[in-house]
Amino acid sequence: MKLSKLFTKTLREAPSDETAKNARLLIRGGFVSKVMAGVYEYLPFGLRVLNKINNIIREEMDVVGGQELNMSVFQNKEIWQATGRWDSAKEVMYQFKDNFNKDQGLGFTHEEPIAATARHFISSYKDLPKAVYQIQTKFRNEARAKSGLLRGREFLMKDLYSFHADQNDLDEYYEKVADAYSRIFERVGVSAVRTFASGGLFSKYSDEFQVVADIGEDTIYVNEKENRAVNKEVYNEDVLADLKWNKSNLTERSSIEVGNIFKLGTKFSEPLGLTYTDADGNLRPVIMASYGIGPGRLMGTVVEVSCDEEGIIWPENIAPYKVHLISLEQNKKADKVYDDLANSGAEVLYDDREDKTAGEKFADADLIGCPIRIVVSKKTLEKESVELKLRNEKDFKLVKLSDISQSL
RNA sequence: CAGGCUGUAGUGUAACGGUAACACGCACCGUUCGGGUCGGUGAGACUCCGGGUUCAAAUCCCGGCAGCCUGACCA
Numbered sequence: 001m002k003l004s005k006l007f008t009k010t011l012r013e014a015p016s017d018e019t020a021k022n023a024r025l026l027i028r029g030g031f032v033s034k035v036m037a038g039v040y041e042y043l044p045f046g047l048r049v050l051n052k053i054n055n056i057i058r059e060e061m062d063v064v065g066g067q068e069l070n071m072s073v074f075q076n077k078e079i080w081q082a083t084g085r086w087d088s089a090k091e092v093m094y095q096f097k098d099n100f101n102k103d104q105g106l107g108f109t110h111e112e113p114i115a116a117t118a119r120h121f122i123s124s125y126k127d128l129p130k131a132v133y134q135i136q137t138k139f140r141n142e143a144r145a146k147s148g149l150l151r152g153r154e155f156l157m158k159d160l161y162s163f164h165a166d167q168n169d170l171d172e173y174y175e176k177v178a179d180a181y182s183r184i185f186e187r188v189g190v191s192a193v194r195t196f197a198s199g200g201l202f203s204k205y206s207d208e209f210q211v212v213a214d215i216g217e218d219t220i221y222v223n224e225k226e227n228r229a230v231n232k233e234v235y236n237e238d239v240l241a242d243l244k245w246n247k248s249n250l251t252e253r254s255s256i257e258v259g260n261i262f263k264l265g266t267k268f269s270e271p272l273g274l275t276y277t278d279a280d281g282n283l284r285p286v287i288m289a290s291y292g293i294g295p296g297r298l299m300g301t302v303v304e305v306s307c308d309e310e311g312i313i314w315p316e317n318i319a320p321y322k323v324h325l326i327s328l329e330q331n332k333k334a335d336k337v338y339d340d341l342a343n344s345g346a347e348v349l350y351d352d353r354e355d356k357t358a359g360e361k362f363a364d365a366d367l368i369g370c371p372i373r374i375v376v377s378k379k380t381l382e383k384e385s386v387e388l389k390l391r392n393e394k395d396f397k398l399v400k401l402s403d404i405s406q407s408l
Numbered sequence: 409c410a411g412g413c414u415g416u417a418g419u420g421u422a423a424c425g426g427u428a429a430c431a432c433g434c435a436c437c438g439u440u441c442g443g444g445u446c447g448g449u450g451a452g453a454c455u456c457c458g459g460g461u462u463c464a465a466a467u468c469c470c471g472g473c474a475g476c477c478u479g480a481c482c483a
Contacts, residue, residue, distance in 0.1 A: 012432055012444070013420045017475050028419095037475065085483085091409090092482075109483055143409060143481055151482085199483075217482085262483085290483090329441060359443040366443090377442065387442090 001321065002338075003351045003364075006030075008043050010364050020215060022300035023148025025312050029367050031320075038145020038153035045368065046299070048320040050156070053295045054135050056187045056317065057158050060180040064173070066133040066160050071113050073137060075105035079112040082271045094139050106139040111290055114161045115268040122286060125165045125278050129173060133160035135295065147215055149300030150256060160291040163269075165276065167202075170287050174263060177291050181209055181259050184293065189315025190302055192258055195220050196243065197231040202265030202287070204242070205234065209259035209293075213304045218257055221250040229255075256301045264288040312369030313392050321349035323408065324370035326361045328377035337376055337386060337404065344405040366391070372408060374399075 008030030015034070018024050023040075026032045031046035042050055058068065075093075080086035086095075086105070094106040107113070114132065122128065138157045145153050160177065164170040178194065185192035192209040199206040210220050210229060219232040223245055230239060230250075240247060266285040269275065274286045299318075306313045316322065323341060325348050327334030338350045349370060351361050358377075365373050373396075375387040386404060389396035399407045 009418095009433080011419060015475095016420070017414085019476070034475095089483080111483080140482085144477095144479090146477085260483090292483090326442095357441065357443085357445065359441095359445080362443045364444090375442075379442070 001349050003349065004353050006044065008045065010367055018148065020146070020148035020150065020300075020304075021307060022150065022215075022303040025303055025307055025367070026149070026300070029312060029369070032149070036153075038142055038151065040149060040152065040296075042296075045320045049299055049314070049318050050295055052318040053188055053298055054156075054158070057135065057184055057293060057295065060184045060187075061133050061158070061160060063183075064131065064176050064180045066131045068134060069132050070134050070136060071107070071110050071117070073107050073139070075107045075113065076116075077103040077105060079116050079272060080105060083112055083268055084271070085112070092140050092142070094141050107136075108138050108140040109157075109290075109292075110134070110136075110159055111161070111264065111268045111288070112272065115272045115274045115286075115288065118161075118163060118286070119272065119274050122163060122274065122276055124276055128163055128165040128276060128286065129169055131160060131162040131173070133158060133291075147217075147300075149296050150215065150304075151217070152296070155294055156296045158293040158295060162289045162291070163274075164287045164289075165278065165284070167287060170202075170263060170289055174261065174289055177261060177289075178207060181261065181291070181293070185209060185211075185258065185298075187317050188298060188302065189317060190258070190298070190305060193220070193222060193227055193229045193255075195229040195231050195255075196234060196239070197260070198234045199260075199262060202263040202267075202289075206260060206262045208257050208261075210255035211258055211301050211305060212253045212255050213301065214254050215304055216254040216256040218255045220253055220255045222253050223250055225249060229253075256297070256304070258298050258301055259291075259293040261291040262289060264290055307369070310363070311367030314369045314371060316371045319370050320368070321347045321370045323348045323372045323374055324365045324368065325350045326358075326365060326373065326375045327352055328358050328361070328375060330376050330378060330381060333381055334376040337374070337401070341404065341408075346405070346408055374404070 010030055011028045014024035014028050018027060029045060030043055032040040032042055034040055077086055093108055096104055098104050135156060135158045137154060139154055142151060142153050145151055162173055190211050192211050195208040195210045196205040197208040208231060210218060220229040221235055222229040265287055269286040269288055275283050276286055278284050303312050323346055325338055331352055338348055341348045369391055371391050373389045380386050383398060385398040385400050387396050388399045388407060
């Protein structure tokens with residue numbers, strides 16, 4: 001990609017109505033654009049990052065046997081009434097009447113519809129277990145959207161649903177997914193701590209994955225030794241005793257919830273009639289669990305925890321481009337470097353702009369935050385070299401033109 | 409949803425109730441070329457919308473809308 005052709009431009013100053021670091025940097029860098037409170041568009045850079053996050057998620061979902069599908073954003077009132085959630089969800093669910101005076105809802109979660117759909121395909125213990133997921137836009141009428149990408153009214157959600165014949169099977173699978181979640185966050189490049197939280201319908205706790213950050217809305221107590229934490233919402237003497245944790249080993253931290261996994265039991269399968277016949281011919285409700293990750297929120301979280309005064313520092317796995325190539329008045333030579341790198345399969349963002357000064361190019365490179373910066377200039381060419389600098393390091397080194405590909 | 413603050417060019421800011429200004433960005437000319445170079449010219453704003461007060465409103469008042477902050481809320 002050549003910067004001279006890019007759809008977006010960087011901003012020298014962030015809009016005054018954004019205070020969250022993630023939104024300020026992402027808007028300045030041209031990754032996202034604000035539409036209204038809690039609603040952002042993903043521009044080319046932002047979408048590249050988001051897609052990389054999504055693909056990591058997909059790979060790990062596939063590892064645990066998740067099958068990707070895509071449900072409708074529209075939600076059917078009847079099935080939500082079946083679980084008694086149509087009215088109780090009113091405050092967060094966008095509900096309206098369409099032109100035929102039919103009630104419509106926009107999904108902020110999909111337990112009801114997936115359970116309804118699963119009725120068509122699950123009828124025997126031989127059909128279990130199954131797991132399906134989607135990465136899809138959710139809508140949520142937040143009373144107060146805030147913190148840039150961290151709490152929006154329209155946001156992306158990866159939701160996985162698993163179906164089981166018995167509790168043991170669910171418990172085993174649940175742990176597999178928890179491991180997959182740990183791998184996802186590790187690959188994305190954030191340190192997420194598995195956290196005991198409330199909301200387990202079929203278990204004592206649900207599990208959240210929390211990233212420690214000042215801007216986070218959650219408060220957790222971290223057990224560093226075990227790399228686990230407990231959410232303030234369930235933090236009390238009984239829980240500590242239950243976990244066999246000592247208060248003095250815990251550190252209170254603010255954190256961002258980037259993932260949450262739940263054992264749902266039969267809360268959805270029973271009212272919606274999602275049942276299977278066991279080996280003895282008995283009709284039983286399917287046992288369910290659901291597992292969520294917010295990819296957009298995750299992207300915002302990465303920016304919150306991985307940046308400096310100059311801009312974003314993308315972890316390599318999700319950087320929009322691996323290499324940010326800068327030409328200082330040497331476009332002919334730099335073009336060749338660009339082509340060679342591109343041919344070798346490297347993802348390169350090439351600053352070929354002829355009307356920008358060195359300072360501006362460096363500032364933009366720091367802001368955009370690709371892991372590797374390569375400069376082609378008169379100075380480096382005198383030594384048949386380019387300058388190579390990592391975004392998260394101060395020093396640079398000279399690399400021979402012929403050795404660039406190998407040094408990445 | 410309650411309380412508070414704020415709405416001026418693409419972005420950031422200025423303007424006592426009296427001609428809407430400056431910087432960045434943009435276009436053009438020259439200059440410069442390793443950390444947002446320097447100089448010049450130019451385009452770009454019904455000052456969020458509607459009403460009111462006034463000789464005169466970006467400015468004061470009322471209503472609406474929007475954004476932000478704090479809180480409540482957060483399967």
